[in-house]
Amino acid sequence: MPFLRKVGQLTISIGQRQCRRYNSTKKYADIAKDVYDVVIVGGGVSGLTLAAALKPMNLKVALVEGMSLASTGSWDPSFDVYSNRVSSITPASKKYLEQIGVWNHIDEMRVEEYEDMRVWDGVSGARIHFDAFDLSSDGTGGAMAYMVENLNLQHALLQHLSEPADVPVTILDNTKVSEIKTGEELDDVDLSKWPTLTLTSGDSLTARLLVGADGVNSPVRAYAGIDSTGWDYNQHGVVASLKLEWDDRQRIAWQRFLPTGPIALLPLPDGNASLVWSTTPEHAAHLKSLTPKAVCTLVNAAFRLGMVDLKYLMRLTDEDEIKREFEWRDELLPVEAEGSAFPVRIVELAEKSLASFPLRMRHCDTYVGPRIALVGDAAHTTHPLAGQGLNLGQGDVACLARVLEQAIAGGADIGEEFVLQKYWAERYPVNHVMLGVIDKIQKIYCTDCTPVVKLRSFGLEIVQNLDVVKRMIMKQATGI
Ligand SMILES: Cc1cc2nc3c(=O)[nH]c(=O)nc-3n(C[C@H](O)[C@H](O)[C@H](O)COP(=O)(O)OP(=O)(O)OC[C@H]3O[C@@H](n4cnc5c(N)ncnc54)[C@H](O)[C@@H]3O)c2cc1C
Structure with a gap:
């Protein structure tokens, strides 16, 4: 006699008596309809990638996103206008997106790879140069990273998810999670330990496994009572889409460390570039109050001028x-x-593309709980200076999907904490090291105190002359 009841691809353990009873009542169908193997909260890159990774596993999966995904799904960008949210995707993340069948939906005409990275100290001028050709062990080079608009990524993920599947992923967008609770006794079916979500749409979903891919203020993390420790950097990441004076085919990523925070210029196709300028909240507000032309001039100044001159220019308000x-x-x-x-000069800032985001470091003590897993920014948030946040989230997703696949193959319940612990045990140390290194770099460079500047410049010059060390750094940063 069966003790396991199939509901779509979902198997609920119930007793023989209940099985018969639910089979014959409408209530059973209602429960089955709203019960999922996996509910993912968050339709950012991490949540959508996890949904894509789970798609071939024939699980019953729902993804809940607070914002509308309609415009992302039908994304049809104009040829020469780039979004201000662009991420550098490591070769490891790209490889994973290829493996799960997402990368072939990416609009590659809008992707720029770079093989060369120049980083320098704004105070001392000490420089480090990473060149993929010099640093690859076989001298064949290869991309260090791929600059991809977040929208391009999300669009590709939605395209992939819309392709036919034995068990399609249910996407519920434009609806937020308003409450999560456990202890729902659904008549005699024992789902009392399974999280039940109430959505603003009025729907209610119960999950064997609830995944929080819901960003830095994760409601799933709050529900699970998982602590997230860290600090705010008292910096804002100012982003914008820029046009260069000419199309620099060298495809170089530039980053200059200023005492107020690093400024980075990252290449996009056809003479476009993406700005990430981490600076004080006051500077960020000031930049946003200026005309686009004035901001262009200040970006050029920030890559070229000495600190005293730059400080003076940052106080001015008049464009001319x-x-x-x-x-x-x-x-x-x-x-x-x-x-x-220095990078080629900036000549234009795309209309309305200037925006800023508060920067912080957060890391959860654990990523899992009973029937809970956290991925991406819900589990850890980092400073953008190394372009790693989204990539760490991709690493989480790849690991969690693998752990779940192994659990299914072994007949285990994918919501059990002992299954999920494997995911946390693998990802926590990797993320912890990366977050720690990024945090130290941020702290070491956010000062113009002379002894610190001397020490860090000495260190940078040593590394610049040690290809072995540079190769190690690149290996970590690219994930391959
Ligand atoms: C300026 C800047 C530059 C960056 N550059 C890079 C880079 O070059 N490379 C890189 O790897 N990383 C970069 N990052 C980091 C990267 O953007 C993030 O790590 C990544 O976007 C996090 O994705 P996520 O899907 O985990 O979270 P999010 O993108 O925050 O997605 C969370 C989703 O959950 C949804 N949500 C939240 N609450 C609810 C709710 N109650 N109900 C339903 N839905 C909900 C939100 O609407 C959102 O869509 C950068 C970050 C900044 C700020």
């Missing part, structure tokens, strides 16, 4: 005055530095 003050200083710089020591 900023331009005048920058231009005579710029003329004093060596012409040959253009394109090798």
Whole structure:
């Protein structure tokens, strides 16, 4: 006599008596309808990637997203306008997206890879140069990262999820989770330990496994009572879409560490570029109050001028005055530095593309609980200076999907904590090291105190001359 009851692909353990009873009542059908193997909260890149990874496993999966995904699903960008939210995707993340069948939906015409990265200290001028060709062990080079608009990624993920499947993933967007509770006794069926979510749409879902891919303020994490420790950087990440004076085919990623935070210029196709300028909340507010032309001038200044001059320019508000003050200083710089020591000048900032985000470091003590797992920013959030946040989330998803697949193959319940612990045990140390390194770099570079500047510049110059160490750093950063 059966003790396991199949509901779609979902198996609920129930007794023989209950089985017969639910079979013959409408209540049973109602329960089955709203009970899922996996409910993912969050339709950001982490949540959608997990849904895509679970798709071939024939599990009954629902994804709940608070925002509407309609415009992302029908994303049809104009040729030369780039979104201001762009991420550097590591070769490891790209490989994973290929494996799960998502990358072939990416609009590759809008992706730029870079093989060269130049990083320098704004105070001392000490430099480090990563070149994929010099640093690959066989000298064949290869991309260090791929610059992809987050929208391009999410669109590709939605395309993949919309393809036919034996058990399609249910996507419930434009509806938020308003409450999560356990202890729902659904008549005689014992789902009392399974999380039940109430949505703002009025729907209610019960999950064998609830995954929080719901970002830094994760409601799933709050429900699970999992602590997240960390601090705010008192910096904002200012982003914008930019146009370069000419299309620099060198495909270089530039980053200059200023005492107020690093400024990065990352290549996009056809002479476009993406800005990530981490700076004080006051500077971020100031930049947002200026005209786009004035911001362009300040971005050029931030890559070229000394700290005293830059500080002075950052106090000005008038577009013409900023331009005048920058231009005579710029003329004093060596012409040959253009394109090798500094990026090509910015000439345009795309309309309404300037935005800013508070930057913080958070890490949860655990990523799992009874019938709970956290992935991506819900589990850890980091400073964007190394372009790792989204990539760490991809690593989480790859690991969790593998752990769940193994559990299914072994006949285990995928919501059991002992199953989920394997995921946490594998991912926590990797993320912890990366978050720690990024945090130290942020702290070491956010000062112009002379002894610290001397020490960090000495360290940078040593690393610059040690290819073995540079190769190790690149291996960690690219994930391969
Ligand atoms: C300026 C900046 C630059 C960055 N650059 C890079 C980079 O180059 N490379 C990189 O790897 N990373 C980068 N990152 C980090 C990266 O953007 C994040 O790590 C990544 O987007 C996190 O994705 P996620 O899906 O985990 O979370 P999120 O993108 O935060 O998604 C969470 C989702 O959950 C939904 N949600 C929340 N609450 C609810 C609820 N109650 N009900 C329903 N839905 C809910 C939200 O609407 C959201 O869609 C950058 C970050 C910043 C700020």
